[in-house]
Amino acid sequence: MLDVEAALAQAEADAGLVPPPAAAEIAAACQVPLFDMSGIARRAVAAGNPVAPMVRDLTDAVSAGARPYVHLGATSQDIIDTATSLIAHRALGVVLTDVATVADACAALSEEHATTVMTARTLLQPAVPTTFGLKAAAWLVAVDEARAQLDRVRSERLAIQLGGAAGTLATLDENGVDVARRLAERLGLAEPVMPWHTDRTRMAELAAALATTAGVLGKVARDITLLAQAEVAEVAEGEGADHGGSSTLPQKRNPIRAVLIVAAAERAPGFAATILHAMVQEHERAAGAWHAEWETLRELLRLVGGAGGHAVHMLSSLRVDPARMSAHLRSDGGLVMAESLAHRLSREMGQGAARDVVRRCSAESLERRVPFADVVAGDAEVRRHLTDAEIAAALDPAGYLGSAQALIRRARAAHREQP
């Protein structure tokens, strides 16, 4: 908020409304350590916001000649909204750096494990083979989409606010629009078409982009908690000895970064809903809905900032176990290859008949707990159409990956085009 008061005085000096020495004096006084924070907080209740007491203290801190130029033409909401944009701009800088690192880590995993076959799981059940590289590529695309949203909000939508008491810029006479433009330039924020005191689309877009980012990171983290289950054990967080340990359970290796990211994803939608709800703001300044934004946006920025940082650690140190991935594909004698076998057989005997045969073999494997490959190998109808080598090929996960490599290449190419 002090940075905004400083920039406002300087922008008004640029516009010829404030003597440059007064602007310089005001800007010099806008230093956090010079202010009594808890005193301002206490006095904020009567005014309904902290700007009024802060401006009083700032006015007291400058010489009599500069006083008339403090907070000139602004209303409390101008300062708080512009400060919110400024804080969000800075915070999103950090978040974007972390999210870019996360995307790069996904890209690296997608390349390194492009052909590392593993089980694709739908509704938490084995479906068909995929590769860990394709899984990482899907994470990559999602992360890059979230990044694009954050980036757009940061560069286009975080704007200064300057409207005066009720959006007419009345005390700046004819100079309001000019001062607004200069203020935006000074702060590196967007210049709005007009004051947006009760048009909260900007805050809604910020909150939505942050919650979307939390959702994307939460999806990756949820996958990792599932892959890290002892019964699956295909990946593990790898930050070293103490990480994820338990004081009482010495065998524990909790995927704690993933857990904390999932927790963030659990919380973000509630904050986004609050911001979306608070868009219904009365007349020229809301009686409550605006005030509801303040802590909500702060918490949301902190939450996604934290999640981004955890994600960097989680993915940078991720340990992948291709052998376990491969072993799971072979469990139950390759039941996960049932669709592949049906696909191969349908060339010989038609789709309907092929599905019937494979459904019969699958059921027998499941019910009698006999490996699928063994059932298939002993099935007269299958053998009538396919040789041993053809059966083996149809049950080979590496041979049933469809467009996996092409899709990985597309994801990586799209990633390289990200700014």
Place this chain on the structure above:
Amino acid sequence: MLDVEAALAQAEADAGLVPPPAAAEIAAACQVPLFDMSGIARRAVAAGNPVAPMVRDLTDAVSAGARPYVHLGATSQDIIDTATSLIAHRALGVVLTDVATVADACAALSEEHATTVMTARTLLQPAVPTTFGLKAAAWLVAVDEARAQLDRVRSERLAIQLGGAAGTLATLDENGVDVARRLAERLGLAEPVMPWHTDRTRMAELAAALATTAGVLGKVARDITLLAQAEVAEVAEGEGADHGGSSTLPQKRNPIRAVLIVAAAERAPGFAATILHAMVQEHERAAGAWHAEWETLRELLRLVGGAGGHAVHMLSSLRVDPARMSAHLRSDGGLVMAESLAHRLSREMGQGAARDVVRRCSAESLERRVPFADVVAGDAEVRRHLTDAEIAAALDPAGYLGSAQALIRRARAAHREQP
């Protein structure tokens, strides 16, 4: 969903995977009246979604030769997600038309009432004068921002889904990417980088854009309910005799369009939060979170569609009462002009002294219930600095509108640039 199955068969015919007559036969069979909806609904429980029984019925409906080509290479989620995009694409077409009409109505009001002075209200208290045109211009900018979001989501983010059982497009062998491209072209939807079965950023952006639109319309509607209060009565909904009447209270003129829009804005954030929350989807298909999207998106589209329609009626028939607006500015002898008087006086006696004088006059007016203008006219200190004419000018709302006209022009110019 049937449109998607039809387009899929045709796209696969284009790609040379399906004989054109088979594709034509399948497409011809994809007619809603030919299907038993409640039967499909009943059988949907066992499969967990309606695609499986629908595909069975579609397969039964075509000749034996076409059967292998029904639903070729697709999984249930491909059909449901593409259908969701398609439905949203169509629904957003309607919403965008309505929202454009709303924006035009705001633009017209901003022009017609550019100089209609009225009270700007902050925290539901009179602040300074503004014009109804500026208020409408602020609505206009917000509506146009929501439109831009909806438009971007519609043209860039609503995409086809095609991934097969788990995103590898395995049963289409090497042709998956090509079929996906052709499917997108046929349906007029975006082509994604890769399947997005568990990357739900697209649905999150759709939900956020819709909830933002509800919020923007809700803000306008809330303002109208407040301006329509009998004690304010500056605007009224004007749809004629029956509209907003009450069976038992014959004097009632309820702003019922505004009320229904506010109700929509109350509900939209909960839906958006559900979609944002449901982004955390497991592996290659979620065990519940995906299913949570279906009715949520449908309800959200209906809700915003309804709100848009109500808003068209509300704004097209809005009755504005400039005389009441003007009267409120004069109530209490123009107390709302206190800032203006202080601004004028500060040129003569400095800001601090000017504020002190005006604060004294304001307090006297409020406490003694004497018109502000009378208190000011009788104040020796004011009279020492200002003539009667100067006082009258400082208390004239039309003379204290700052950049109102420039801002209205900016809003209207930005509106004209909207696609």
Place this chain on the structure above:
Amino acid sequence: MLDVEAALAQAEADAGLVPPPAAAEIAAACQVPLFDMSGIARRAVAAGNPVAPMVRDLTDAVSAGARPYVHLGATSQDIIDTATSLIAHRALGVVLTDVATVADACAALSEEHATTVMTARTLLQPAVPTTFGLKAAAWLVAVDEARAQLDRVRSERLAIQLGGAAGTLATLDENGVDVARRLAERLGLAEPVMPWHTDRTRMAELAAALATTAGVLGKVARDITLLAQAEVAEVAEGEGADHGGSSTLPQKRNPIRAVLIVAAAERAPGFAATILHAMVQEHERAAGAWHAEWETLRELLRLVGGAGGHAVHMLSSLRVDPARMSAHLRSDGGLVMAESLAHRLSREMGQGAARDVVRRCSAESLERRVPFADVVAGDAEVRRHLTDAEIAAALDPAGYLGSAQALIRRARAAHREQP
């Protein structure tokens, strides 16, 4: 709503305000099939709710002598709110029956599997042994707590609404309170202290109880999706051949009831938040927030009703695999018994030293991928303190269950005390 109009006329006849024949005639006319639903829906927009056109049609449907007694003393909100209570009362009856069946199923599982040892999992990692009976007992307690809430809301909080135009019951003169009491009696709903047109605590409690129930069922269902993973496979849904199958993946056995319940639990909180938000209702009838309740409560009732029904099927047919549960406890040579061994050793060598020894053995087992039991058996320090039999006892899951049986008994006892 027609049931409410009928009961109102009869209650007013009871109170001597309406001639009994007129009340009887009105009640007889209150039959859904006699009304044109879509016509009422269409005309509802102008009035802002469907009561006004419905009352007009009802009035037209009775003889001239009965007409003055239709809807006597009531306002639209009286009818809609009472109807909402009535519908919720009926729907909760169904939900409570299902939830009681679910609780009984949990109780049966807790008894049958009281000593079926399995792995307790924290943060999705193996922790210590537990029994499936204790897990089912924990589900039982949660389900019974949700039941108690639903039951309390149903019997104490679902109330009639009768206030007239604005809560004064003015057109009933002195008889309002008496009519309200009689109306409550007739409908089997609670009698409120006074009209609650804009006191929405009742609706908030209803929504919270429903969302809590969805959360409880969602927790059980999430556990089942996790236990049903192919890599865990400790339980399965058991509804027969078609259930959870996939058209293209013949090996699939999706836990589809659990998935649909999880989907319900994803959606319920958004509805609850909408109802909680809508509590801020203006003056004597809200301009939008009340209208936001209607579909929200209907959807929430349907959602929880559906989840309850699915849960009955899911739990009644649940297949439990004690052998798999036991096998998981033995995997990695019983690493999950590390705490148990440390607990046993601490009696001999003190807690700190015991933990150090066990931590060392755990780390060695994990890093060298040697079964924990083997590492322990070869550890000189362990052997110095414990005999082979003592080691075996410390590594026996059945011997490290603490208060499991006592807790199961407590849960079952509490269940028997439920009304």
Place this chain on the structure above:
Amino acid sequence: MLDVEAALAQAEADAGLVPPPAAAEIAAACQVPLFDMSGIARRAVAAGNPVAPMVRDLTDAVSAGARPYVHLGATSQDIIDTATSLIAHRALGVVLTDVATVADACAALSEEHATTVMTARTLLQPAVPTTFGLKAAAWLVAVDEARAQLDRVRSERLAIQLGGAAGTLATLDENGVDVARRLAERLGLAEPVMPWHTDRTRMAELAAALATTAGVLGKVARDITLLAQAEVAEVAEGEGADHGGSSTLPQKRNPIRAVLIVAAAERAPGFAATILHAMVQEHERAAGAWHAEWETLRELLRLVGGAGGHAVHMLSSLRVDPARMSAHLRSDGGLVMAESLAHRLSREMGQGAARDVVRRCSAESLERRVPFADVVAGDAEVRRHLTDAEIAAALDPAGYLGSAQALIRRARAAHREQP
């Protein structure tokens, strides 16, 4: 958390598991100032919660003989959940005191203004007369209902948590249930049937009660912001000179307490939704959903605590203006008495005809802007049935209040029965 560790050691001493001097030493060491908070916070990341490092520091702080008894039998979640209950218990004590004061203030207003006639407003439009006392009585009932919920949650549902690593209380052998009972007694919290590590109904009920309270206070506050509008001005916040002032608008008297309460009510539902959503917790400890509760509950307690405090100030100092209330009832010549006149006329000419006459008079008054009383006085049909005195009586607000006094008495009687 330290209070919980102290009570646990003491409860275990009571149960004979810990030597009393060791328990005393541990309890004495459980002092916040003795711990390095930021160090614990920093180390909390690796463990995923702050209990592990806190217990390590506590263990280091006691003598070797006491160390084995620190945190005996507990897991991190036992400490955090019990501490959450304890903090909530204390915080609800404060909230309940404030809410009781608010209820008493409403009760006093309902008595003082039992016969202060004012306009009842529905959909923000004048409906019929009511009294400010009845309005305050409706607030009273809502506040008392919220109180009852808070009170029930506080006394019955805030419970200790003690389950050990995964809910079996294994390291306490047979003594777990006994220790749990003693711990509950020592802390004044409820004793649960069994550990509730992943049964979060208690937290859901806490969150719902808090959000309901926020909603109730928000409703009162919203009414006050509306009644305080300059154009209505029937009430005002009365905390003195500085309160609600604006630095730049000297005439401002913002209802700032009400605004801050409305802001709290805007935010609470999002928190409640997060807690309801987080009920879906995996197995014996959740991988994220539990962690999502921590800050959410803290913020919700702070928010409602703040709102309660503001409400005490707002209502204790509320200034009511019966003259303005009365004046509004007379505006437009008493249009708000239309229903009353129709009610009176229907005795003479039947309901249908009476409504037609009054609808005609209302429309004429509204369209020609002639006072309603004048239109009525000049209406031949009205005069045919009613004398001047009868017309005056029908247009007298004080004569058309129905059961207002009886309802106020009921609300106050119910209030007196609150514990």
